[in-house]
Amino acid sequence: MAMPRKIKVTFDDAFPYGAFAVSAVTEVRDFDRSTKERAVFATDEETGLPIWSVDVIDGDPDARKADRTVSIKIVSKVQPVLPAKAPGSPFTQVVFEGMTATPYVAENGNRARLAWSFRATEIRAPRHSAAANKPAA
Numbered sequence: 359m360a361m362p363r364k365i366k367v368t369f370d371d372a373f374p375y376g377a378f379a380v381s382a383v384t385e386v387r388d389f390d391r392s393t394k395e396r397a398v399f400a401t402d403e404e405t406g407l408p409i410w411s412v413d414v415i416d417g418d419p420d421a422r423k424a425d426r427t428v429s430i431k432i433v434s435k436v437q438p439v440l441p442a443k444a445p446g447s448p449f450t451q452v453v454f455e456g457m458t459a460t461p462y463v464a465e466n467g468n469r470a471r472l473a474w475s476f477r478a479t480e481i482r483a484p485r486h487s488a489a490a491n492k493p494a495a
Contacts, residue, residue: 364458364459364460364477365458365459365461366457366458367457367458367459368457369453369454369455369457372454372457372459372474372476373414373416373417373418375416375417375418375419376451376484377414377415377416377428377430377451377452377453378414378415378417378449378450378451378452379412379413379414379440379449379450379451379452379481380413380414380427380449381412381413382412382440383410383411383412383432383438383439383440384412385399385400385408385409385410385411385437386399386400386408386410386411386431387399387400388400388401402433405433407433407434408433409432409433410431410432410433410434410437410438411430411431412429412430412432412438412440412452412481413427413428413429413430414427414428414429414452415427415449416428428476429476430454430476430478430481431475431476431477432454432477432478432479432480432481433477433478433479434479434480438480438481439481440452440481441481441482441483442483451483451484452481452482452483452484453481453482453483453484453485454478454480454481454482455478455479455480455482456478456479456480457476457477457478458476458477458478459474459476460474460475460476460477461475462474462475
């Protein structure tokens with residue numbers, strides 16, 4: 359069986375309660391190729407495009423503390439721009455397009471858990487509120 363390393367997912371599958379940006383979009387540094395004197399930035403191995411990163415908070419009220427904040431990598435020729443914040447909101451609600459999820463084992467001492475690395479091709483404002491994304495009970 360040829361299982362893909364990157365699994366295509368929809369934003370609603372990954373963040374059914376919405377996602378909220380809590381950082382700026384920044385270029386990802388390639389720590390293996392960078393030196394103290396010269397920064398080298400990461401590129402996607404399939405497309406050769408730069409990789410950008412933004413930290414988001416998962417809107418799921420039941421999300422574990424360790425899983426609540428996630429870095430999303432965005433593969434894009436130019437630096438993605440966050441949508442405008444809603445008036446009175448401390449965070450920017452966002453939606454990602456072209457998402458993939460890559461599972462990996464995160465180890466912390468003697469404990470190991472399944473974790474996910476997310477990538478996207480686009481970031482945009484939601485067409486509706488996160489409350490409307492909430493699954494029916």
